Amino acid sequence: MIKISSQKNKYTYNVYHLVKAFFPQEEIVQQVDENQEPLVKFSADGGSSFCVRREEKEENVIRSVYRHLSEMTGRELAWGMLTGVRPTKLAMQAIEAGNTQDEAVRYLKETYFISEKKARLGVAIAKKERGLLRKLDTKKGFSLYVGIPFCPSICSYCSFSSSPIDQWRERTDAYLAALCKEIRALGRMAADRKLDTVYIGGGTPTTLSASQLDRLLSVVAESFPMESCMEYTVEAGRPDSITEKKLQVLRNYPVTRISINPQTMQTKTLKLVGRKHTAEDVTESFYLARKVGFDNINMDLIAGLPGEDAGDMKDTLRQIERLSPDSLTVHALAIKRAAKFGQEGRIQMQGRKIEIMVEAAAEAAKRMSMEPYYLYRQKNIAGNFENVGYAKVDKAGIYNILIMEEKQTILAAGAGATTKIVLPEKRKLENGKETNLIRIANVKNITEYIERIDEMIERKGEWL
Secondary structure, rough: EEEEEEOOOOOOOHHHHHHHHHHOOOOEEEEEEEOOOOOOEEEEEEEEEEEEEOOHHHHHHHHHHHHHHHHHHHHOOOOOOOOOOOHHHHHHHHHHHHHHHHHHHHHHHHHHHOOOOHHHHHHHHHHHHHHHOOOOOOOOOEEEEEEEEEEOOOOOOOOOOEHHHHOHHHHHHHHHHHHHHHHHHHHHHOOOEEEEEEEEEEEHHHHHHHHHHHHHHHHHHHHHHOOOOOOEEEEEEOHHHOOOOHHHHHHHOOOOOOOOOOEOHHHHHHHHOOOOOOOOHHHHHHHHHHOOOOOOOOEEEOOOOOOOOHHHHHHHHHHHHHHHHOOOEEOOOOOOOHHHHHHHHOOOOHHHHHHHHHHHHHHHHOOOOOOEEEEEEEOOEEHHHHHHEEEOOOOOOOHHHHHHHHOOOEEEOOOEEEEEEEEEEEEOOOOEEEEEEEEEEEOOOOOHHHHHHHHHHHHHHHOO
C-alpha cells in the first residue's frame, strides 16, 4: 500500500495520478488536508518515503514529486511529469511562441521530463494540427456534436454514459424527439455562425433503426446549412449495429466519414469484453461500407486488452492492414472505476508489453501510408502511454483535432453532451475564475434529459 498526504491545492489531482503512473498495481490512499505540512508526504510499504517541503515553489511541486519517484524506482515515464489529457497543447504553445521543432522538443524534455521520442511525436502532431486549424475560422466557425447514448451491449472497459439499446427500445423515439428539439434550437442560436464539422457519436448511433437515423439526419440538415461543412462523421462503431440499409441512409446525407471500430480482431477477446460480434463481422461490415461508397473509414484499436499479448496485437494489425482503412486510432487501455473491468479490480498490463503493442501499431500505420495527426491521454491509461490517431493524406479527422485543442466552439446536443463555447476574450465567472472557455454540460441520465430538455436548451441560450 502507498500513502500520500498532501495539501489541498490545484496539484492534488496531479500528485495522485503521477504516483499511480509509477505504481499502477499498488493500492494508493490519499489524504488531503488544507493545512498539510509538508506540502506532500509519500510513504510505501517497505519503508520508502519522501517529503516536499512548504518552501518549495508551488509550480515545482509536481517536478519534485516526479524526481523523487523516478529516483526511487529507477524509472522514467514516457510522458514525464505530465498527467493531463492534452500534451500536444504544450507543444502547440511552444510552436506558436516561435520555437523551431527542435527547440520545442528540447523545451518539452527539459521542462516536463518527456522522452525524446514522445516529445518529437507531440511536436510533429502539433505542427500538423496547426496546419489544419489554419483552414478554419475559429471565431465565426463552429462544430456540431450529436450524442446517441445507446449501444448493442456495454463493453467491459467502457465508462461512458451509454445504455444497452434493448432496455430503451420503447423510449428511443422520446429521446429522439427531445434531441431533435435541441438540435433545432441550436440551429437557430447558431444562425450567424459557419458550420465546419458535424460529429454524431455516442454510444453507437447505428443502434438506431434506419428510419430513426433518417429522422435524425434530416433534422440536422434542416437546422444547419451544410455548404461550408468540411467533415461530417457518423460513428457506425459496432459491426453488430450495421446494416446495408442504415449505411444507405447515411449515404443519402452529406456524411463524409464513418468509424467501424473492432478494438481487436481477436474473437476470443471480443467475447471477453462483452461484444456480440466476431472479427469476421468486422471484415464484412467494412467491405459493405466500401460497397455502399464510403471512401473515408476510421477504425479503432485498443492495446492492452486482458488476455492479449504482442502476438495478438500483431495479428490484429495484419488483418487491419488487409482492409486498409483511411485512418486508424490506437488507444492504450484505460481501466476506470466506473467500467466493469474497474469494478472487477483488473490489473493494467505492464508498460513494456504495452510499448511493444503501441510501437507495432505505429509501424503498421506507416506501412499503410498513414501519419499521426492527433493525440490525447486518459486517466489510468496503461503504461502511462497515449491514444494516437493516424491518417492517410487528406483523411485526418478535423473534429478530433478541434475537440483536443479547444480553439473553436463546439455545440453539443444529447444526454451527457458538453457544449464548449470559445469566447474572444477571457471573462470572470461567478466563482472568480477567468476563462475564455465556457462548458455547458447536459444531464447524463436519459430520462432526465427527455424531461428537462427545455432547461438544457435555455442554459445554452444564455451564452449563445
